[in-house]
Amino acid sequence: MAFDSFSAFLTMGGHGPYVWSSYGAFFVLMAALMISSLRRRRAMLDACRRNFMCQGKEPGRADRPAATFTRVEVSQD
């Protein structure tokens, strides 16, 4: 342990605000990136499932040619 006490660990020899704000930004942004990536995949899986369910209910729609566009806009945050 490089510090004598927990409060010394928090103050970081006077550099506490700098160290903790950069670590804070790092964790917040990385967590946001990971969570948003997870949620986008979940949303995409749900959208696919909903598509197939709708097709199942209405047999007339299933043999229509697949949609003419392939690119799907997913909200990117």
Add this chain to the structure above:
Amino acid sequence: MWQFFHKLGSPKWFYGISTRLMPWLLVIGTALLMAGIVWGLAFAPKDYLQGDSYRIIFIHVPTAFLAQSAYIMMAVAAVVTLVWRMKLADVFVKAVAPVGLVITFLSLFTGAVWGKPTWGTWWIWDARLTSMLILLFLYGGVIALDRAINDEKSAARAVAVLVLVGVVNIPIIKYSVEWWNTLHQPATFKLTEKPSMPAEMWVPLLLAVLGMYLIFGWLACIRMQTEILAREQKTRWVKDLVMAGRH
């Protein structure tokens, strides 16, 4: 050999293998990163020049490494896109560009916050800082171009051309920015690099760098999976996948 190459290009195969790989990437990556950070924050000795502010290095260096290597990986994928038209390669470029942008921003931000106690200012027009800023612009350009083109195939190939033009320019930009820096401002400030870091400092740093790469791998996998689902949503295997409810 070609069989393998073909398999590698198949989105279905990639989806399966990455689903199996991702938990490992996430768990081992997070463990290494947290071990490196906790070790670096609490146990590594104090730097005798910079005091405790140097502890930012344990996130600054991993992000800076990754910011540059992510662009190089994108350039490799761009070559594959243009030469072999492999589907997965352009999925990779599209999926990774926003990650690269965030990580480059993080390395700039942590660098700026580190600069304040060390150099006495948030920002100096140091060669390395400036070239990282330009890297941030390059990532931004890639994302902007990808969003602007509606047709998915042309978007992929246009972005590949842009990434390659950027990667040819990166050494030129780096070199010219360094030249410019020495011309305008003799090295008053330099990152205090001691030739030999003690092991208690570089081992946690190495752990954090490795962990960061693994987490990047996880992010790339999950974002590529999202993109693959978007492109292949009418196919049979996606139907089997989502209806079976395993994901």
Add this chain to the structure above:
Amino acid sequence: MTAKAPDIRPVTASVGVAQAMKSVFLRDVRVAFRQRQDLLNPLLFCVMVVTLFPLGVSPEVSFLREAGAGILWVAALLSVLLSLDHLFRHDFDDGTLEQLVLQPQPLFLLVLAKTVAHWILTGLPLVVLTPVLGVMVQLPGNSIAVLCLTLLIGTPVLSLIGSIGAALTLGLRSAGVLLSLLIIPLYIPVLIFGTGTVAAASEGAPVGAYLALMGAFLVLAVTLAPFASAAALKISLSNS
């Protein structure tokens, strides 16, 4: 309308590459001279940008002398950027570009010819204008001469790199802003060396080595940029 009709003669297999490049070049120059306002706009823009600096920062001689070369370089860079949108746009709109792509001659050479025409019509007038602007920002005579030389070597590089961006953003919404976003980072080395050379000259240092480095940029851009823009053009055309 007939006056503006594409003046390109049908190029048969017997026409050599040099002949084809020449006719593409001459055609671009001729079209540009029929729309003279388009030729004048970048120059006016450059003069106006330069005017903003004494008004916005300081009209003092010491400031202008120090910052003058940088101001002129930035103004020239921005005017080239502004004019790039026209490089392929008209030909794209009226279908000439598709004819160009279909020619038996290698596309990158035809693109090179178009880029050279663009430089003659935008970069070269800027170089000619520079001495006047240099006097306005109080640069000493020696610096003005070196500045003109750096612009003479540097503006073709700007046109060449810019042609890649123009080809990539062809036919997109808000192509102009996107073009700037993509291209400005790539312009940074040229700007650094252009202004650095003038700064060295004003301190009395020899500038031969700097000019040689800029020449190296030019050679690199001439050899690589036409390939990239030809590839980008093909992608953009298959898109629409």
